[in-house]
Amino acid sequence: MVSLYREISRLFGENGIPDAQFDARCIIEQVAGKPLECVQALNADQETVANDMARRRIKGEPLQYILGEWEFFGMRLFVGEGVLIPRPDTERLVEIVLDWCRGFENPRIIDLCTGSGCIALALQKMLPGSEVHALDVSPAALSFAKRNVQYHALPVTLHQADVLKAPDFGTFDVIVSNPPYLTDAEMQALQPEIRFEPASALEAGVDGLRFYAGITALWKGTLRPGGLLAFEIGEQQGAAVAGILRQNGFTGIEVLQDYAHHDRVVVGLRSDCPGNDTPIC
Ligand code: GLN
Numbered sequence: 001m002v003s004l005y006r007e008i009s010r011l012f013g014e015n016g017i018p019d020a021q022f023d024a025r026c027i028i029e030q031v032a033g034k035p036l037e038c039v040q041a042l043n044a045d046q047e048t049v050a051n052d053m054a055r056r057r058i059k060g061e062p063l064q065y066i067l068g069e070w071e072f073f074g075m076r077l078f079v080g081e082g083v084l085i086p087r088p089d090t091e092r093l094v095e096i097v098l099d100w101c102r103g104f105e106n107p108r109i110i111d112l113c114t115g116s117g118c119i120a121l122a123l124q125k126m127l128p129g130s131e132v133h134a135l136d137v138s139p140a141a142l143s144f145a146k147r148n149v150q151y152h153a154l155p156v157t158l159h160q161a162d163v164l165k166a167p168d169f170g171t172f173d174v175i176v177s178n179p180p181y182l183t184d185a186e187m188q189a190l191q192p193e194i195r196f197e198p199a200s201a202l203e204a205g206v207d208g209l210r211f212y213a214g215i216t217a218l219w220k221g222t223l224r225p226g227g228l229l230a231f232e233i234g235e236q237q238g239a240a241v242a243g244i245l246r247q248n249g250f251t252g253i254e255v256l257q258d259y260a261h262h263d264r265v266v267v268g269l270r271s272d273c274p275g276n277d278t279p280i281c
Pocket of ligand 1: 087181201
């Protein structure tokens with residue numbers, strides 16, 4: 001094991017980086033291109049690169065941006081400044097949508113506020129017959145999504161559009177979204193590391209509900225009757241988001257939990273009566 005690993009781990013520890021050894025390991029492994037245990041020595045260029053990466057980490061930049069990639073649902077995804085880092089919580093949203101799609105030959109799916117494209121790509125990979133679209137307003141996010149779509153060579157169609165403007169992409173069996181959902185108060189109290197991520201991927205007004213209300217009202221008409229709407233939510237937002245779906249005539253509404261037992265996903269089905277968006281029909 002190279003001494004630079006020990007040196008960087010120590011520096012990270014002294015500077016209060018929470019997972020000092022893990023982060024140091026990731027940096028050395030990326031620079032060397034092999035597992036830490038197999039790294040005998042680094043050359044001078046590699047040491048310079050590793051030291052630069054370590055300096056950025058000490059300044060608080062997220063490890064994922066420094067590495068330029070992160071894993072989501074077993075897939076390598078490129079990330080960097082301007083795109084939200086895929087979170088493990090979001091894998092739960094993907095699993096729930098996959099469960100619902102079981103037995104469905106070729107669902108037509110759209111992922112709203114796709115960011116890196118993580119949800120869209122994971123769904124398309126697991127449902128090879130699906131037609132998957134992904135939408136984001138941010139050119140920076142979409143450039144990462146494009147790179148990820150190309151890297152995985154999966155047929156995900158990207159669209160640059162504002163999710164809060166009238167949609168024109170046809171009818172879907174599934175609408176899935178991890179929209180911005182932090183409240184103004186949560187934005188004020190963000191951990192320094194999260195401040196490196198785009199505020200536009202996080203902030204959602206005083207109550208954090210701006211996108212749930214807007215997306216549900218604007219997009220429900222693009223779901224086929226009986227189609228699924230699935231949102232990732234903040235752990236305090238279950239009742240409020242379920243209420244938004246109820247007001248919009250959805251049925252089968254459920255608040256589901258992540259593996260840390262926090263409310264994390266709200267799902268609902270569009271009423272079976274076309275043209276009738278009230279729950280009782
Ligand atoms: N889960 C993210 C966080 O806590 C928020 C993601 C989002 O707003 N969609 O940082």
